[in-house]
Amino acid sequence: MAQKPSIPKGTRDFNPEQVAKRNYIFNTIRGAFETFGFQPIETPSFENSETLMGKYGDEGDRLIFKILNSGDFLGKANEEAYEAKDSLKLTPSISEKALRYDLTVPFARYVVQHQNEIEFPFKRYQIQPVWRADRPQKGRFREFYQCDADVVGSDSLWQEVEFIQLYDAVFSALKLEGVTIKINNRKILSGIAEVIGAHDKLIDFTVALDKLDKIGEEKVKEEMRSKGIPEEGIEKLQPLFSLSGAFETQIEVLKSILSTSEEGMKGIEELAFIDNAISELGLQTAALQLDVTLARGLNYYTGAIFEVAAPDSVKMGSIGGGGRYDDLTGIFGLKNVSGVGISFGLDRIYLVLEELNKFPETVTKNVEVLFINFGDKEALFSLKAIKTLRENGINAELYPDAAKMKKQMNHANKRAIPYVVLVGESEMTSNTFTLKTMKTGEQHTLTLEDLIAHI
Amino acid sequence: MAQKPSIPKGTRDFNPEQVAKRNYIFNTIRGAFETFGFQPIETPSFENSETLMGKYGDEGDRLIFKILNSGDFLGKANEEAYEAKDSLKLTPSISEKALRYDLTVPFARYVVQHQNEIEFPFKRYQIQPVWRADRPQKGRFREFYQCDADVVGSDSLWQEVEFIQLYDAVFSALKLEGVTIKINNRKILSGIAEVIGAHDKLIDFTVALDKLDKIGEEKVKEEMRSKGIPEEGIEKLQPLFSLSGAFETQIEVLKSILSTSEEGMKGIEELAFIDNAISELGLQTAALQLDVTLARGLNYYTGAIFEVAAPDSVKMGSIGGGGRYDDLTGIFGLKNVSGVGISFGLDRIYLVLEELNKFPETVTKNVEVLFINFGDKEALFSLKAIKTLRENGINAELYPDAAKMKKQMNHANKRAIPYVVLVGESEMTSNTFTLKTMKTGEQHTLTLEDLIAHI
Numbered sequence: 071m072a073q074k075p076s077i078p079k080g081t082r083d084f085n086p087e088q089v090a091k092r093n094y095i096f097n098t099i100r101g102a103f104e105t106f107g108f109q110p111i112e113t114p115s116f117e118n119s120e121t122l123m124g125k126y127g128d129e130g131d132r133l134i135f136k137i138l139n140s141g142d143f144l145g146k147a148n149e150e151a152y153e154a155k156d157s158l159k160l161t162p163s164i165s166e167k168a169l170r171y172d173l174t175v176p177f178a179r180y181v182v183q184h185q186n187e188i189e190f191p192f193k194r195y196q197i198q199p200v201w202r203a204d205r206p207q208k209g210r211f212r213e214f215y216q217c218d219a220d221v222v223g224s225d226s227l228w229q230e231v232e233f234i235q236l237y238d239a240v241f242s243a244l245k246l247e248g249v250t251i252k253i254n255n256r257k258i259l260s261g262i263a264e265v266i267g268a269h270d271k272l273i274d275f276t277v278a279l280d281k282l283d284k285i286g287e288e289k290v291k292e293e294m295r296s297k298g299i300p301e302e303g304i305e306k307l308q309p310l311f312s313l314s315g316a317f318e319t320q321i322e323v324l325k326s327i328l329s330t331s332e333e334g335m336k337g338i339e340e341l342a343f344i345d346n347a348i349s350e351l352g353l354q355t356a357a358l359q360l361d362v363t364l365a366r367g368l369n370y371y372t373g374a375i376f377e378v379a380a381p382d383s384v385k386m387g388s389i390g391g392g393g394r395y396d397d398l399t400g401i402f403g404l405k406n407v408s409g410v411g412i413s414f415g416l417d418r419i420y421l422v423l424e425e426l427n428k429f430p431e432t433v434t435k436n437v438e439v440l441f442i443n444f445g446d447k448e449a450l451f452s453l454k455a456i457k458t459l460r461e462n463g464i465n466a467e468l469y470p471d472a473a474k475m476k477k478q479m480n481h482a483n484k485r486a487i488p489y490v491v492l493v494g495e496s497e498m499t500s501n502t503f504t505l506k507t508m509k510t511g512e513q514h515t516l517t518l519e520d521l522i523a524h525i
Numbered sequence: 526m527a528q529k530p531s532i533p534k535g536t537r538d539f540n541p542e543q544v545a546k547r548n549y550i551f552n553t554i555r556g557a558f559e560t561f562g563f564q565p566i567e568t569p570s571f572e573n574s575e576t577l578m579g580k581y582g583d584e585g586d587r588l589i590f591k592i593l594n595s596g597d598f599l600g601k602a603n604e605e606a607y608e609a610k611d612s613l614k615l616t617p618s619i620s621e622k623a624l625r626y627d628l629t630v631p632f633a634r635y636v637v638q639h640q641n642e643i644e645f646p647f648k649r650y651q652i653q654p655v656w657r658a659d660r661p662q663k664g665r666f667r668e669f670y671q672c673d674a675d676v677v678g679s680d681s682l683w684q685e686v687e688f689i690q691l692y693d694a695v696f697s698a699l700k701l702e703g704v705t706i707k708i709n710n711r712k713i714l715s716g717i718a719e720v721i722g723a724h725d726k727l728i729d730f731t732v733a734l735d736k737l738d739k740i741g742e743e744k745v746k747e748e749m750r751s752k753g754i755p756e757e758g759i760e761k762l763q764p765l766f767s768l769s770g771a772f773e774t775q776i777e778v779l780k781s782i783l784s785t786s787e788e789g790m791k792g793i794e795e796l797a798f799i800d801n802a803i804s805e806l807g808l809q810t811a812a813l814q815l816d817v818t819l820a821r822g823l824n825y826y827t828g829a830i831f832e833v834a835a836p837d838s839v840k841m842g843s844i845g846g847g848g849r850y851d852d853l854t855g856i857f858g859l860k861n862v863s864g865v866g867i868s869f870g871l872d873r874i875y876l877v878l879e880e881l882n883k884f885p886e887t888v889t890k891n892v893e894v895l896f897i898n899f900g901d902k903e904a905l906f907s908l909k910a911i912k913t914l915r916e917n918g919i920n921a922e923l924y925p926d927a928a929k930m931k932k933q934m935n936h937a938n939k940r941a942i943p944y945v946v947l948v949g950e951s952e953m954t955s956n957t958f959t960l961k962t963m964k965t966g967e968q969h970t971l972t973l974e975d976l977i978a979h980i
Contacts, residue, residue: 183531213569
């Protein structure tokens with residue numbers, strides 16, 4: 071019967087310290103979300119398969135975890151697919167539910183389903199796990215949390231401004247200085263594609279441009295040529311390859327490139343509005359940077375595109391991202407609802423804080439004081455004091471057994487409990503408590519009041 | 526493409542108010558757990574199937590949600606089962622993972638897997654969802670949270686004492702007065718079965734006794750007879766049927782019945798120890814009651830058995846339960862680890878608090894103040910003030926669009942936001958803010974400092 075216990079690959083157990091550190095990040099994000107007026111919702115871990123399937127492309131469909139129907143599921147199996155042993159085709163007939171793949175599609179489903187109860191513009195946040203049957207690798211898991219905030223029902227640019235402030239508020243509260251919030255606009259990318267005569271090749275063009283950092287100017291140009299982008303178009307791009315520096319400087323260069331594109335100029339106007347507002351409002355510790363190579367989720371975003379980079383001293387992919395989308399709820403029948411949202415990457419933020427040693431020491435809500443157990447009489451006396459300590463918000467406990475003193479002291483040491491209390495015959499007689507500070511070995515005999523004050 | 530959106534039966538969406546109320550309960554329980562020295566762990570939502578299967582009986586196995594293997598899962602399907610279209614037999618070959626059915630088995634797996642990192646006695650708590658393919662009905666869901674606290678690695682009865690205090694602490698903090706903590710002991714039930722000559726019929730006997738409240742003395746006796754419990758044994762039980770009243774009184778009656786059973790007398794001794802300690806320590810608002818008919822989870826518990834009943838004014842099943850088990854981790858190869866634990870039933874506690882109107886009004890962390898948007902200049906001025914409000918911990922927001930005043934005021938009303946701030950030309954000139962209290966309609970023009978003080 072005994073089995074060597076293990077967990078599925080790509081999943082994790084979290085020990086008390088890890089849970090405490092993760093909760094520190096969650097609570098910081100949640101606190102900022104609420105200060106900014108976002109309200110929490112939660113959706114079920116699994117959705118009807120038709121809610122999820124077809125929303126993330128073929129690759130996404132493959133990565134969605136499907137739940138097997140209960141009971142005699144083969145009774146309703148698609149006979150043709152069963153005969154042919156066709157897994158893909160059989161699946162819909164034996165699995166009606168699937169685990170959430172992200173928080174965005176369930177949110178869209180929620181908005182449409184509850185549209186009559188919702189007061190728009192609707193500012194919601196959601197912090198829940200998602201599941202993907204991805205190949206596990208360093209920093210990529212099959213179960214992980216997403217932390218999303220979105221506003222739907224308004225296309226005001228003030229929301230983009232507020233999301234930049236929100237990123238800044240969260241990372242400042244986490245004491246993670248030196249974060250860069252990169253911003254771009256889909257309309258600028260469309261505008262560039264237009265002026266270089268590659269409007270039909272927007273994806274190819276942005277995929278190539280996105281690699282500028284990694285493969286350099288010449289190789290990007292090569293890739294563009296190979297995708298059929300005309301030489302004269304690539305020449306027009308020349309100023310883009312050396313584009314850097316201050317927001318305003320970049321805006322001026324973009325204006326000269328995009329002067330003939332209405333859409334491009336609209337994108338510039340939006341970026342300038344956001345940049346101007348942020349300059350007026352100021353950021354605490356983050357920097358806002360225009361990055362025209364930024365193209366994440368291009369199929370999806372219609373306006374602003376955000377991505378957050380960790381401080382330069384840490385090698386880490388993006389720790390957050392988001393953007394403006396114009397028709398999220400359309401797939402569920404509710405048209406013309408504009409939305410904008412951002413997401414925080416919990417696992418990567420955790421790794422960054424760990425690497426930079428930014429978790430506060432007090433993050434683990436450890437037991438503050440252990441009462442040594444010398445026997446039932448002493449234990450009862452101790453529990454009365456412990457009760458008072460707990461009522462005063464002090465995490466306190468009694469060692470459950472009257473084990474050898476050394477064993478109990480070792481327990482306190484191994485669990486890094488800062489104080490132990492010793493209660494013997496003389497303490498009980500005088501109604502006092504001997505407090506030992508584990509670090510220094512110092513001992514003081516105190517009244518209960520002084521004990522509380524001391525801890 | 527448009528679909529009428531819905532969620533799987535037995536699952537729920539939670540709106541902001543519901544999330545806030547649920548978090549209020551979670552946070553109260555979590556706070557008490559930590560004050561009592563319990564530390565949080567988390568385990569993956571799905572486990573390897575062999576970790577879960579066979580741990581909850583045949584019925585449990587059927588109710589476990591299985592996850593379909595990814596990719597061409599039929600390639601590895603059991604051929605014999607496939608030929609025979611045998612769903613039950615086919616399942617293990619096409620599904621290797623399953624959703625958590627409770628928190629106890631994953632906890633046992635965790636303890637065994639991490640035994641070398643754990644310092645025993647190990648006090649852990651865990652608040653996570655579980656999934657069961659049960660037929661949904663009122664108050665029974667397919668996805669629901671469990672809140673468990675357990676200690677493993679010590680058989681000290683002080684832990685039973687502390688769990689009673691913990692129940693009392695949580696329900697007192699929730700202002701839920703009049704809760705009854707029922708306690709029994711497996712050894713007493715075994716002892717009774719022994720003295721009436723039905724040791725081999727312990728389950729039949731306790732199942733019948735458990736119905737005393739519902740079907741009455743005569744029908745219970747009938748059922749016992751029908752299960753082959755001898756008439757003279759049933760006669761010996763006579764004092765049990767009218768057993769009630771004070772803990773000590775019941776203990777005396779039990780002593781007279783169980784005097785010949787060593788195990789029964791051990792059970793009495795344990796109960797008396799716990800009762801005595803609780804009498805000395807006192808409870809805040811709950812009452813401790815001995816209930817010899819209490820037999821929940823009998824296959825499993827070896828000592829104390831707990832169950833918590835809601836206040837009499839509410840019709841509701843148990844809102845918590847637990848007990849002592851002696852060999853939880855044996856199934857995973859770690860023998861002789863005694864444990865004791867309790868669980869809180871979140872959904873039922875929620876319903877009870879709702880029915881008795883016990884949720885604090887402040888539980889929903891709503892936005893406190895909405896700034897009306899009169900245009901870009903006013904909006905920017907407002908956002909500067911909002912930034913300061915947020916830094917002072919006030920949940921504040923700007924209406925994103927310069928919509929009609931009436932529409933914006935309606936929005937504040939519908940969302941029950943208590944204050945709005947109006948900023949026009951004159952306010953900008955004098956650097957002031959007009960604060961309107963929505964309830965009374967009162968308006969005051971204030972400096973930023975006074976505004977913060979006022980909210």
